[in-house]
Amino acid sequence: MIQLRPTETFTIVRVLGDTVDTSTYYVQAVIRNSKTGATIDTVNLTDQGSRRFTGDWEVSADVGGEGFYIDITTTVYTDSGYSTNAGDYAEEVTSFLIQDRYNRTFGLGGGVDIDYKKVRKIIQDEIKTIIIPIPEKVNLSSLEAGVQRVISQIINIKFPQQKETDLSGVMVEIANTKNAIDNKHIPEPEKVDLTPILAKNLDIEKIINNVLTEMKVGNKEVVNVFNKFKKQKIKFDLTNKLKDKINNFFISPDDLVIKEEITEVVKEKKKRNRPFLRKL
Numbered sequence: 001m002i003q004l005r006p007t008e009t010f011t012i013v014r015v016l017g018d019t020v021d022t023s024t025y026y027v028q029a030v031i032r033n034s035k036t037g038a039t040i041d042t043v044n045l046t047d048q049g050s051r052r053f054t055g056d057w058e059v060s061a062d063v064g065g066e067g068f069y070i071d072i073t074t075t076v077y078t079d080s081g082y083s084t085n086a087g088d089y090a091e092e093v094t095s096f097l098i099q100d101r102y103n104r105t106f107g108l109g110g111g112v113d114i115d116y117k118k119v120r121k122i123i124q125d126e127i128k129t130i131i132i133p134i135p136e137k138v139n140l141s142s143l144e145a146g147v148q149r150v151i152s153q154i155i156n157i158k159f160p161q162q163k164e165t166d167l168s169g170v171m172v173e174i175a176n177t178k179n180a181i182d183n184k185h186i187p188e189p190e191k192v193d194l195t196p197i198l199a200k201n202l203d204i205e206k207i208i209n210n211v212l213t214e215m216k217v218g219n220k221e222v223v224n225v226f227n228k229f230k231k232q233k234i235k236f237d238l239t240n241k242l243k244d245k246i247n248n249f250f251i252s253p254d255d256l257v258i259k260e261e262i263t264e265v266v267k268e269k270k271k272r273n274r275p276f277l278r279k280l
Helices: 116-128 141-155 168-182 195-218 220-231 238-250 259-272
Strands: 002-004 009-015 026-033 039-044 046-049 052-058 068-077 092-098
Touching: 009 026, 009 068, 026 052, 039 052
Parallel strands: 002 092
Antiparallel strands: 009 052, 026 039, 026 068, 046 052, 068 092
């Protein structure tokens, strides 16, 4: 198998086999990737005489570096438009390997033998040809003068002296407020005289006692009803009910405000004297 070097110029050749055929023919070559079948290029060959046709083709680059196979098919036509095949000549296909070829300059035996001394000399020679321009001296005098002017202006800046804040007026007002609060006189609440109300509630207590005594002693029917309730073990506190009714009747709305205070006084008086009512 012929090996082609990537990007080299390769001459495609087709020779017609019939030595006595003097007809005019046209030959075309189609280059394909043997693995994928994709068409890489098409070359129309030139008649060189004596049934020999040739055409130059620039070999494709080996992008992967691993090499790849191609096949070149040559077809003979009877017209310049390459549309009518010549029946006396069949298509010919030739396979090629596109990959770098190694020669004696780069070594033999399955690897690349690099002459490092030669490579080093080539690099040194190329470095010698490099011209490094000498930088011109930069005049910084104007820049230095500008910096000095800025520094002098900053040094000459005078900041106004901060005055101490006078808080004496505020302190005086705070002291006056404190004295006004300390000297504020809050009058003691007057003691409420509950004597009339206590007397009124004592009269109510007397009235209730009289009513209950009369009901218990003089009205036998009522006594029987109470006794009946006792036998049935029904708790019926008529005394407290009457007391509530009478209190609500004799006490005015203004007196209700201090009703709790009166109740406490009455309880205290009961403790000192006697029970308010006896159980029936």
